[in-house]
Amino acid sequence: MTACGESRAQDAAKAELRRSLVTARRAVSPQRRAERDRRLAAGAVAAAAGRAVVCAYLPVGSEPGSASMLDALRDAGHVVLLPVVPPEPGSLDWARYEGRCSVTDGPLGLQEPTGPRLGVPGITRAAVIFVPALAVDRRGHRLGRGGGYYDRTLPLAAPDALVTAVVDDHELLDVVPAEPHDVRVGAVLRPATGVTLLPA
Numbered sequence: 001m002t003a004c005g006e007s008r009a010q011d012a013a014k015a016e017l018r019r020s021l022v023t024a025r026r027a028v029s030p031q032r033r034a035e036r037d038r039r040l041a042a043g044a045v046a047a048a049a050g051r052a053v054v055c056a057y058l059p060v061g062s063e064p065g066s067a068s069m070l071d072a073l074r075d076a077g078h079v080v081l082l083p084v085v086p087p088e089p090g091s092l093d094w095a096r097y098e099g100r101c102s103v104t105d106g107p108l109g110l111q112e113p114t115g116p117r118l119g120v121p122g123i124t125r126a127a128v129i130f131v132p133a134l135a136v137d138r139r140g141h142r143l144g145r146g147g148g149y150y151d152r153t154l155p156l157a158a159p160d161a162l163v164t165a166v167v168d169d170h171e172l173l174d175v176v177p178a179e180p181h182d183v184r185v186g187a188v189l190r191p192a193t194g195v196t197l198l199p200a
Helices: 003-026 030-048 067-075 120-125 149-156
Strands: 053-055 079-084 093-096 103-105 111-113 128-132 135-137 162-166 187-190 194-197
Touching: 030 067, 030 128, 030 162, 030 187, 030 194, 053 120, 067 079, 079 111, 079 120, 093 111, 093 120, 120 149, 128 149
Parallel strands: 053 079, 053 128, 128 162, 162 187
Antiparallel strands: 079 093, 103 111, 187 194
16 A cells, blocks of 8 residues: 555544544433543542642543642642643643633634743743543554644653643554644543553
8 A cells, every 4th residue: 555545544543533522522421421420529639639730721622630630739839830722733832720710612623721921932841741532552642633732842851851641541542543734642541540651
């Protein structure tokens, strides 16, 4: 198969896996989501212990994670930075999360912080970076929603930052379709098990 053909096959495999994972997430009951997100909040605080600055995100739709997770991190004394989507596709900007009244609707269905922008280099301040994912495999390959924003942004993180994908318990898979430009994560955060470190 040619390189072009391999790329199309990877794109098709990713698209199919995304569809099945999104469908499964939408079927999760509100009660299960609430319990999942309570456990993820506790796991995030444990993972960030001893680290001052954390990058995180507000979930879209049925994504694991919650504003409660961000509030728990702030209550534990962490500075929490959230992504701001740029006007043109590129690396994410960042701004500080100051509570639920400090966010507003942004593009792509995201909620974004309204405070002063720190610029793209804001991510370099974080010792732990929680990122959304549809799934992650045991080699650290992350399946996102396909926009490429995190793949452009994560290479700018501090070399010793713990990049952690937040997923549900069954979303750590043996293999996720990946391409050379896909940035790997160093850990996953799941409700039942907390943080699992992945091979470098």
